[in-house]
Ligand SMILES: Cc1cc2nc3c(=O)[nH]c(=O)nc-3n(C[C@H](O)[C@H](O)[C@H](O)COP(=O)(O)OP(=O)(O)OC[C@H]3O[C@@H](n4cnc5c(N)ncnc54)[C@H](O)[C@@H]3O)c2cc1C
């Protein structure tokens with residue numbers, strides 16, 4: 001992990017409230033594992049000391065890109081930033097996904113909204129192409145479908161309002177696929193906590209492995225403040241683990257969902 005001043009190469013609106021930020025970050029880019037994140041300090045914010053975490057969407061030799069949704073003051077300020085301005089980045093941070101290989105289980109990726117951002121690098125680095133289940137409230141929240149398809153993945157879409165793909169929650173087409181075949185498959189998910197819990201229950205029901213990237217509120221991002229702890233089962237009970245260091249990606253079977261996240 002390093003702290004680096006990164007220069008904005010581009011920061012453009014993709015669709016609706018979603019922006020793609022490309023940064024020149026040569027000290028971080030070569031070391032990113034799928035599912036890891038960077039912690040960004042946004043200089044124009046009054047509470048600039050408080051960084052904001054974002055999954056690394058993609059990397060180039062000296063660049064990283066981030067796909068973010070504008071939700072509050074930090075992301076509003078980020079969306080106003082322009083080419084050649086600088087940001088402070090801490091990264092790469094956290095424990096990422098296990099990358100599927102040709103010999104491992106067939107990967108089923110499950111994304112809710114900007115959860116797609118945490119899964120793209122995994123899809124890119126996986127030597128086995130599987131299925132991506134992309135879910136969102138409406139059509140405008142379905143991100144980078146074409147980019148996943150261009151990598152050779154089968155993309156299946158579900159929207160809650162039925163404006164695109166199957167109507168309903170993303171877990172429905174996932175269930176249908178698991179009913180068709182569960183053996184030899186593994187789930188990788190990122191999205192809102194209720195979706196991750198539902199994916200974990202499906203994994204348990206069908207006896208397949210699952211890795212989930214938790215969207216906890218983070219503060220320090222480096223394991224010092226304990227704001228991000230998650231109850232995780234151990235051999236003799238359970239313990240709190242930090243989403244920013246032991247996670248954000250966890251084995252779904254180990255999370256004590258019933259304790260509430
Ligand atoms: C490991 C990790 C990876 C993430 N990756 C991405 C990503 O790739 N793209 C992306 O758009 N966002 C991502 N997020 C969420 C992102 O960090 C928050 O949306 C951002 O910090 C909000 O900052 P803000 O100042 O704009 O909002 P604030 O003004 O701080 O909050 C605005 C609203 O957003 C909610 N919010 C804040 N943080 C989170 C959070 N972590 N999860 C859910 N709701 C939150 C607040 O409760 C509030 O309702 C990630 C979060 C984590 C923990």
Ligand code: FES
Pocket residue numbers: 217218219220221222223224225226227228229242243244245
């Ligand atoms: S955010 Fe501080 S310990 Fe995880």
